[in-house]
Amino acid sequence: MTRRPLLALPALLAALALLLTGCSGAADDGPADLSQVTLRVGDQAGVQQALVEASGALDGAPYRVEWAQFPAAAPLLEALRGEAIDVGIAGDAPTLTALSSTDRIKIVEATRSPSQGGLALLVPKDSPIRSVADLRGKTVSPTTQGSIGHYLLLRALEEAGVRPDEVTISFLQPVDAAAAMNSGAIDAWSTWDPYTAVAQQESGARILRDAKGLGTGLTFLDANTAALDDAGTRAALTDFTERYGRALQWARENQRENAAIYAKLTGRPAAVADLMAQRALRDIAPLSPELVAELQGVADRYSGYGVLRNPVDVGSAVRDLGAPAGS
Structure with missing residues (x-):
């Protein structure tokens, strides 16, 4: 009886350990080094960038944020799909429009504005x-x-x-x-x-x-799957969503200062800035089953209008940042 298989056992175990390490992904590599991460954030007309910077919400962030400005949600979401940015801020209808033509965009955070x-x-x-x-x-x-x-x-x-x-x-x-x-x-x-x-x-x-009674007032942070599948970018994105929530809270608690942001940003008279600032106030809305169902209703109606390229399953488009990457 030969003993050669026993002699090969250590090598076999080493190979198996290496295979398992490869399957486990970044979780075994320890925390991501966020100092090496640049999070690319898409915004419309500079509004959210100005808010986040004025609130100081990004102070002490261990990663860099690079903002990109767009005139509307459609070009922003196209840039997101093309991976020119990692995350972008867009309303419900354009988000659904994008989701109807790609599976490479996911909703990672929701906010709601009573004034829409x-x-x-x-x-x-x-x-x-x-x-x-x-x-x-x-x-x-x-x-x-x-x-x-x-x-x-x-x-x-x-x-x-x-x-x-x-x-x-x-x-x-x-x-x-x-x-x-x-x-x-x-x-x-x-x-x-x-x-x-x-x-x-x-x-x-x-x-x-x-829009009273006709719209949801929902706005989303949408991310692409490449960003979500990268351990460092995903970690930065998770932190950014928390900080963005703090910026929205700052706006609600400092409405005079918030209005000044709009005045400086637009160069318009105080009456314009005050109106914009008041109507922009929003809060984080949990990505609950109720919210998913509400957005699904919008998707179904929009699909019925013939606007969406394909039907959208909202539930599969929502990504919990606390879940493992790729899930």
Whole structure:
């Protein structure tokens, strides 16, 4: 009887240990060195960056934060999908639009604004349009396709019994939409702050229909799967979400200072800044089964409007940062 298999046993055990170490991933490598991590955060119009920096929420963060600014959620989410950024801030409708075309984006944190960030359907101050039903035969910009402005417009038309094909929809970036409404090239504009506040205060625009009863007021921190699967980036992201919550709390507790942020950021009069700051107040909303069900209702309705490329299963798109990477 040969004993050669016994002589090979130590090598076999060593190989098995190495295999198990490889399967266990970064957890066996100890804590990630966050001093080597740069978290790339996407923002819209500089609002959240200004808030986080003014609040001091990132003071002492062991990683670097690199901000990237976008005019609206659609290009932000495209950058997120392309891994040009690690995490970005976007509303419910654009998040769902992105989720309908990729599985590489996950929701990692939710916030809710009672005032829904100034989301509203606007008309010029001297417009003869007095109700959403009056939009039949008119041209409306819901800002970008798949945006919260788009969702509000479709919800408002449904509520008023107006078919979408009875309205000419023109997708325009915010700056272009503002100019188009001021020139009369469009009859109405569905948008959000800071654009709503500026239009109201500087051009006298009227709110034809706000988002009360039509929208959720939810905004999300969305991350891509590459960031979530990287131990260092995931650890930084987990810390960032906590610090972002602190920044939102600071805004609620320091409303005068918060309004000053908007005044400096926009260069607009105090009336505009105060209105924006008040409507921007929000708080962290737990990613509970109830919230998931609420967002699923929005997804189903948006899919019914024919906007989403594919149906969205919200539950599978929510990622608990406390769960193991890859789960």
